[in-house]
Each structure stands twice: as structure tokens, then as C-alpha cells.
Amino acid sequence: MKSVVEIGTRVEMFVDEWLIEEKRGLSLKLHPPRREEIVLSFDQPWEGKGSGYVTVIQDQDKIRMYYRGIGSSSMNDDRNQVTCYAESTDGIHFVKPQLGLFEYEGSTANNIVWRGRLSHNFSPFLDRSPHTSPELRYKAVAGIDELVAFGSADGIHWQKLREEPILTDGDFDSLNVVFWDTNAQAYRCFSRIYQDKAYRTILTSTSTDFYNWGKQQLLRYNDLKPMQQYYTNSAMLCPGAEHIYMAFPMRFVPERKKLTDHPEPGVSDTVMMTSRDGLHWDRTFMEAWCRAGLDPHNWSDRTGILSTGCVLLNPDEFSFYIQEHYRLDDSRLRRVTVRKHGFGSIHAGFEHGEWVSRPFILEGNELVANYSTSAVGYLRFELQDEHGRPLDGFRLEDMEPMYGDEIDGVVTWGPEADFELWKGRPVRIRMQIKDADLFSLKWNDKK
Incomplete structure (x- = not known):
């Protein structure tokens, strides 16, 4: 298992597998200019x-x-x-x-x-x-x-x-x-x-x-x-x-x-x-x-x-x-x-894929995705604890699938999602992706 890291509110691009703990049904894709x-x-x-x-x-x-x-x-x-x-x-x-x-x-x-x-x-x-x-x-x-x-x-x-x-x-x-x-x-x-x-x-x-x-x-x-x-x-x-x-x-x-x-x-x-x-x-x-x-x-x-x-x-x-x-x-x-920040991506074709991040210290209260999907594609996110257990309010089924093409697309869960409970503690991201590219992620800490 990869060690816990601090990512703060910086942009994490998917040009390597540093943030990825495990993946299946997807690949890292290079995007030419x-x-x-x-x-x-x-x-x-x-x-x-x-x-x-x-x-x-x-x-x-x-x-x-x-x-x-x-x-x-x-x-x-x-x-x-x-x-x-x-x-x-x-x-x-x-x-x-x-x-x-x-x-x-x-x-x-x-x-x-x-x-x-x-x-x-x-x-x-x-x-x-x-x-x-x-x-x-x-x-x-x-x-x-x-x-x-x-x-x-x-x-x-x-x-x-x-x-x-x-x-x-x-x-x-x-x-x-x-x-x-x-x-x-x-x-x-x-x-x-x-x-x-x-x-x-x-x-x-x-x-x-x-x-x-x-x-x-x-x-x-x-x-x-x-x-x-x-x-x-x-x-x-x-x-x-x-x-x-x-x-x-x-x-x-x-x-x-x-x-x-x-x-x-x-x-x-x-x-x-x-x-x-x-x-x-x-x-x-x-x-x-x-x-x-x-x-x-x-x-x-x-x-x-x-x-x-x-x-x-x-x-x-x-x-x-x-x-x-x-x-x-x-x-x-x-x-x-x-x-912008789109040199590489997590890419999945028509059959959906899934990846789980290494644990990191949660320091934000808003997750922003730089992504692009097809008309039938989507992204879905879940937050887990350090051991891979889904957090209440942050499960896959607690959010509507994201689709479209945005540099700063805000990931939205339901009303039960409470970031303050987990701030300063190690968490993971689990994501499902279909016919789409995820270029980067960033946490914002909105006051």
C-alpha cells in the first residue's frame, strides 16, 4: 500500500501514477498538442x-x-x-x-x-x-x-x-x-x-x-x-x-x-x-x-x-x-x-473502468475535476477512509454522474456530504469512468 501523502489544494495532473493506488479497465493516455x-x-x-x-x-x-x-x-x-x-x-x-x-x-x-x-x-x-x-x-x-x-x-x-x-x-x-x-x-x-x-x-x-x-x-x-x-x-x-x-x-x-x-x-x-x-x-x-x-x-x-x-x-x-x-x-x-493541465489523462473507453487513489490528508471542501466525456460517458466519485470503506454521504450512489467537458467541474454529492468531519484525516478517492478522460483533480478550501 502506498503511503499517506499531503496534496493540499494543488492541481494533481494524471501524467504519472503517483496518486493512483490501483486501477482496472482504464489506462493513462498522452494528449498531443x-x-x-x-x-x-x-x-x-x-x-x-x-x-x-x-x-x-x-x-x-x-x-x-x-x-x-x-x-x-x-x-x-x-x-x-x-x-x-x-x-x-x-x-x-x-x-x-x-x-x-x-x-x-x-x-x-x-x-x-x-x-x-x-x-x-x-x-x-x-x-x-x-x-x-x-x-x-x-x-x-x-x-x-x-x-x-x-x-x-x-x-x-x-x-x-x-x-x-x-x-x-x-x-x-x-x-x-x-x-x-x-x-x-x-x-x-x-x-x-x-x-x-x-x-x-x-x-x-x-x-x-x-x-x-x-x-x-x-x-x-x-x-x-x-x-x-x-x-x-x-x-x-x-x-x-x-x-x-x-x-x-x-x-x-x-x-x-x-x-x-x-x-x-x-x-x-x-x-x-x-x-x-x-x-x-x-x-x-x-x-x-x-x-x-x-x-x-x-x-x-x-x-x-x-x-x-x-x-x-x-x-x-x-x-x-x-x-x-x-x-x-x-x-x-x-x-x-x-x-490546461491536460498533458495526460486517466482514460476509459466504452466499457467503464475504475481507480482508487493512494490515501491523502483531506484539506479541502470542494473537489474540482478537469475532464471530458462523450455523450454517453460519465465520471462518478466516492470518498473512502484510509482502509477503503466508503464515507457516509460520499458514496458513488450519492452523486449524479458527471458528463460534459469542463476545466473546473465541481464534483457534487448529496446533502449528507460533510467535509468537515474528515478534514485533516487520511481519505481516498474512488472513481468510476466511462468513455471519458480525467486530466487533473484539485481540492479547494472554500471559506
């Missing part, structure tokens, strides 16, 4: 077909985007690698402002915020540490052989924070990700290494001050599934469920080649994995989260890298940005969307 509109073309002379490694940051009413540009045909041309900037108020229409900061071919009329070798993988973030200073609200890391620290007050004017690198143990020639980890109360870095000189995989480390880092550790997977080539990581804390770490690696298959006339081998897609501590990772879903699809040009090598960071453009969905047509003349960026 929906491709939306093209939001950016890498069409400027300093950008080009090698543009990519996109980071998006939502800062109040502005969405800032950073990406690499390479104004030449060679990926190794350090002089022509630049960090580009675009911004938007709606996450769909992006403007490339003429910043006048760096010269390109005799003109400063461009959107370049950094230039040179460190632009290969310049990776900014909005520093949410309570200890950061206003002049360093934005920070960044960059570097191929080692990571160098940058800072900025406005996200546009950048400076190196010190000449010596802050991290040296790893292979950093990919998009390395750093953010303030509210769970660890430290900065967390995810970077790349070639494990056993055979696989690209991911390292993590933490720092309390952004300058002095602990030893890098290989991510640990709680399965015996085969290793795969994780080219990038696109790691983040899930918005609104920040106790869950999410990563969306670009999965690279270097031995395949779909486009016969393409200059480089390799095909790729995007996968999804989750963690509850940043080190130990769950790979419940080994299938692709985002496939290359019908567009033949998305089968070019290294296409399909997901942006680091996601944005909320409306209350019901998350928006990400995915690179398309990499190393082709019409290289571009497309928005993709996924239901």
Missing part, C-alpha cells in the same frame, strides 16, 4: 535556415522571444551567430524591433541582442528568486564547452556577469535551461552530456546563488525502458502545478533519413516526461508527444524542437512554440496548444 498558426519566419539575413533554440518568457502583458540566428550556411561560423529578439502582446503576432545594439553587415537596424559564439545557445529566463535585484531580473546562460552567466534589467540589454564560467562539467552544445526552482529554493540547470559517448542525455544541478553550482547529476529514470537520444530538454515547472517538473526533449534518431536530398541525416520528434523532484523522472509515455506529421519538410534533421517556456493566452490552454522546416529556406516557428 494541436498545431496552430505560424507566428514567425526566420527570414532576415542574420537569421536564416539554422535559426532555432527558442525561449519564450511571459512577463506581465508582454511575451518576449529569444532565438538563435546564423547568417551563413555554416553552423560553425561563430562570427555570424546572433541572439535575436521578438515580442508580442497576444502570443500570436510577433514584432522584431530594430534595437540598434549590434551591427550586422554595416547596419544596426536589426533585432540582435548578442553576437558571437555564445549566441549559439543563449538561454534567458526571468529570475523569480525573491532575492534577485531589479537590475538582474533577467538572467541567461550560454556556451558550448562551458556555461557563462549573463544578466539584464530589461531582457534586451545584456552583460556578462563574470568572465569565468559557472559550469564546466558537461557537453553544453544544446539549449541548456536554467530557472528558479521554487521547490528546491535554488536555481536549477538542465544541460546535456554524451553518456558513454553513445547517447545524448540530460544532467541537472542546483545553485543557491547562480554562480556556485553543485555537481551535475544524470537524470534517473524509474523504468528499464531503452535509452534514447534526448537532444534538448525544454524543462520547466508546470504553470499552476509547480510541484511537477516537465520536460519535452527533442528525440533524435540520427541513423534515419527521410528526405533523400537533405544535406544532413536524422529525424526527430518531441517526447514528454515528468518528475516530482527534478532528478528522478517518470517516462510513462514513451510515444511521441508531437510527431513530425504530414508535412514532409518537418522530416528534416533536428526539426521539432519545442520552445523553452510556455505562455497562457487564455484560461483554458497552454501555448508552446515549435520549430519547423529546420535547415530549409522557409525555416519557421509555429504555435502549438494543449489543454
Whole structure:
């Protein structure tokens, strides 16, 4: 039996089996994103077909985007690698402002915020540490052989924070990700290494001050599934469920080649994995989260890298940005969307299924479900004590079946349901489900 846990009033997504004690007649289902509109073309002379490694940051009413540009045909041309900037108020229409900061071919009329070798993988973030200073609200890391620290007050004017690198143990020639980890109360870095000189995989480390880092550790997977080539990581804390770490690696298959006339081998897609501590990772879903699809040009090598960071453009969905047509003349960026907290679900088909949660301490008085059913589908909930005995007023038969499609559907039992009797005590959830998906649950404590 799984141990009693505290979940408070946080959102619990069904992207793993952490909350599930037992189940039958159902499965966990992965939900891929929906491709939306093209939001950016890498069409400027300093950008080009090698543009990519996109980071998006939502800062109040502005969405800032950073990406690499390479104004030449060679990926190794350090002089022509630049960090580009675009911004938007709606996450769909992006403007490339003429910043006048760096010269390109005799003109400063461009959107370049950094230039040179460190632009290969310049990776900014909005520093949410309570200890950061206003002049360093934005920070960044960059570097191929080692990571160098940058800072900025406005996200546009950048400076190196010190000449010596802050991290040296790893292979950093990919998009390395750093953010303030509210769970660890430290900065967390995810970077790349070639494990056993055979696989690209991911390292993590933490720092309390952004300058002095602990030893890098290989991510640990709680399965015996085969290793795969994780080219990038696109790691983040899930918005609104920040106790869950999410990563969306670009999965690279270097031995395949779909486009016969393409200059480089390799095909790729995007996968999804989750963690509850940043080190130990769950790979419940080994299938692709985002496939290359019908567009033949998305089968070019290294296409399909997901942006680091996601944005909320409306209350019901998350928006990400995915690179398309990499190393082709019409290289571009497309928005993709996924239901809010709807990355995975408990799924049952026409024959109903059932699951029981591990015991948890009840701290709320209203249960909210993020769910979707068919016209004949339904959900029914029951509360039990720690030993699996139904609670009076909270039995399956005490509620009408829930059906429909809601992000915040309130679970309602009859008049005998009294949450106060069980507050602070361990309980379980039992649920029946038919032709439906349950994406997440959340307890509210309404006064």
C-alpha cells in the first residue's frame, strides 16, 4: 500500500501514477498538442535556415522571444551567430524591433541582442528568486564547452556577469535551461552530456546563488525502458502545478533519413516526461508527444524542437512554440496548444473502468475535476477512509454522474456530504469512468 501523502489544494495532473493506488479497465493516455498558426519566419539575413533554440518568457502583458540566428550556411561560423529578439502582446503576432545594439553587415537596424559564439545557445529566463535585484531580473546562460552567466534589467540589454564560467562539467552544445526552482529554493540547470559517448542525455544541478553550482547529476529514470537520444530538454515547472517538473526533449534518431536530398541525416520528434523532484523522472509515455506529421519538410534533421517556456493566452490552454522546416529556406516557428493541465489523462473507453487513489490528508471542501466525456460517458466519485470503506454521504450512489467537458467541474454529492468531519484525516478517492478522460483533480478550501 502506498503511503499517506499531503496534496493540499494543488492541481494533481494524471501524467504519472503517483496518486493512483490501483486501477482496472482504464489506462493513462498522452494528449498531443494541436498545431496552430505560424507566428514567425526566420527570414532576415542574420537569421536564416539554422535559426532555432527558442525561449519564450511571459512577463506581465508582454511575451518576449529569444532565438538563435546564423547568417551563413555554416553552423560553425561563430562570427555570424546572433541572439535575436521578438515580442508580442497576444502570443500570436510577433514584432522584431530594430534595437540598434549590434551591427550586422554595416547596419544596426536589426533585432540582435548578442553576437558571437555564445549566441549559439543563449538561454534567458526571468529570475523569480525573491532575492534577485531589479537590475538582474533577467538572467541567461550560454556556451558550448562551458556555461557563462549573463544578466539584464530589461531582457534586451545584456552583460556578462563574470568572465569565468559557472559550469564546466558537461557537453553544453544544446539549449541548456536554467530557472528558479521554487521547490528546491535554488536555481536549477538542465544541460546535456554524451553518456558513454553513445547517447545524448540530460544532467541537472542546483545553485543557491547562480554562480556556485553543485555537481551535475544524470537524470534517473524509474523504468528499464531503452535509452534514447534526448537532444534538448525544454524543462520547466508546470504553470499552476509547480510541484511537477516537465520536460519535452527533442528525440533524435540520427541513423534515419527521410528526405533523400537533405544535406544532413536524422529525424526527430518531441517526447514528454515528468518528475516530482527534478532528478528522478517518470517516462510513462514513451510515444511521441508531437510527431513530425504530414508535412514532409518537418522530416528534416533536428526539426521539432519545442520552445523553452510556455505562455497562457487564455484560461483554458497552454501555448508552446515549435520549430519547423529546420535547415530549409522557409525555416519557421509555429504555435502549438494543449489543454490546461491536460498533458495526460486517466482514460476509459466504452466499457467503464475504475481507480482508487493512494490515501491523502483531506484539506479541502470542494473537489474540482478537469475532464471530458462523450455523450454517453460519465465520471462518478466516492470518498473512502484510509482502509477503503466508503464515507457516509460520499458514496458513488450519492452523486449524479458527471458528463460534459469542463476545466473546473465541481464534483457534487448529496446533502449528507460533510467535509468537515474528515478534514485533516487520511481519505481516498474512488472513481468510476466511462468513455471519458480525467486530466487533473484539485481540492479547494472554500471559506
